[in-house]
Amino acid sequence: MALLEVRDLRVRFETHHGTVRAVDGVDLTLEPGETLGLVGESGSGKSVTNLALLGLIPSPPGVVEGSVRFEGEELLGRSDEELRRIRGNRMAMIFQDPMTSLNPLLTVGRQLTEVLELHKGLSRRAARARCAAALGEVGIPSPEERLDQYPHELSGGMRQRVMIAMGLLCEPALLLADEPTTALDVTIQAQILELMQEVQRRHGTAIILVTHDLGVVAGMADRVAVMYAGRLVEKGPTGPLFAAPGHPYTRGLLDSVPRLEGAAGEALASIPGSPPDLAALPPGCAFAPRCSEALEACRAERPVLVDLPGARASACPVLAGGGKKTEAPA
């Protein structure tokens, strides 16, 4: 049984400018211990997908539909109280900005011990010992003293380590990491990524890594899913997908990344135009207005994600022609 099965996930927000379909029919599966890279640019719906999995979309204005099965149980439609038993326990999260996602008024120790008191029913003293050990495990020196400090007394890298330690306290089966290193410098990013991999090896945690950084995905993810304008445009195992992208958007993204080798000073390949307004999507493929391969059909009808050999799938009829059609989402 898959650890996580997401079917036809849809999130829309009713706004003054109309209905914004932030996530529009996303299917994902995740096996235990696996890392899935969820890639896309700002507004592609990757963070909203993550929040929807956790039941953290405020309603109203948000409306979440579809199915999210985690360890065999349906999560959508559960009460907040039931979700709280899962969140932070079996399923934990790390957010991008450790400064705003840690409570500035509570000591690091208080925020950490709370998790264990709540989910594991430990006494505060026992929880404190476990938390000190957890901080040590993520490479924080003199963890006992850190427990009595406030978030502002720690550096950015330290705060992100605290977030990771907090996420892993209950040894969750699934860790949702939303741009966990984007706010950090590269040398600190390298430390944090190595730490996440080590923790994963030790505990067998599955990770959904939301990021815009293709370099981070290349090093971390077993499989990659690429989002554009709220929809999945391509997914597949990391190696083959990077070697031969099955969607013009993925190819454009990979070509746009400035590299450290090869010819310097030459013009970078770039994708013309900018991402569409989610409240006014074109009728066909959302990427068609920026796509050099687009056919008449692409502009008229929305392409569906088609299964391809090698556990891949692509929503581009041009690059992925001849595959077997999956059921069109209702």
Added chain:
Amino acid sequence: MSTPLLEVRNLARHFPAGERSWSGAPRQVLKAVDGVSFDLERGESLGLVGESGCGKSTLARTIVGLYPATSGTVRFEGTELTSLSRSAWRPYRRRIQMIFQDPYASLDPRQTVAQILDEPLRLFGMGRRRERRLRALALLDAVGLNPRHVNRYPHEFSGGQRQRIGIARALAGEPDLIVCDEPVSALDVSIQAQVINLLAELRERFGLAYLFIAHDLAVVRHLCERIAVMYLGRVVEVAGREALFRSPAHPYTQALLSAIPHPDPEVERTRERIVLTGDVPSPLAPPTGCTFHPRCPHRGAVPGNRCATEPPVLLTDAEGRQRACHLEPGS
């Protein structure tokens, strides 16, 4: 050789920090920029890289006169700028322009694009009203925006388009030097590539010199022939693009290059990596000697504990590369 366009010598910018004593004197001094020297030739593009807090933005702002220098000199075509009065600065404002990181914060939301572009043209006395209008339209065209959108407000544009407006504004006074402070780091990858290409094209077309500040070495590699690496307020290495990426000479540059994830799974999973331990130290209490020594993987290789006691000087080798490190070259 003729005078360089920009000559920076021992430039320092210190900030008072922390509590003040009973006499009002600050108890601590934050040395954001601490003795930086470099030259920039006409039409050249120099990259300045380093991590957050290394002082690269402060350096940029001190050079363009947004911050007064604590000590040291900045010469533009031989004229010393740091001691100029406000009015004497004026002609140089036109010739030295700046592009900022955040395209959302650097444009006045209540001005139309026409007003944003007209302001520098009017202040620099560049033509009458009609001529200025035509010039504004030409500027929009030059940065790849539709001149018909000249009466729109910044919020009607996307992030990448806003950055183009900021670039058009910098170009308005026909500058010789543009100081670019992280101009693409707030943009998405696909848009970032468009703006990088635009900056390269404009430089060619107008013969601009860039001082290009970024934390992303790959971006700098695309736009700059020469690159300076900063750590805690000092320049630790300066080298030509090819040399720096082929054989980085300072241990910090080596670690910085090796920390960048490579967007190719095969390369990324097999390459050797130098993972530094520890965080960047606080510039309020920088380590003694070489400020990088507590994180340096080679600190044991220099005899006599010099790394911890003696600050290394930026020395130039026979090929013109500069490095501030006690290690034997090539070791």
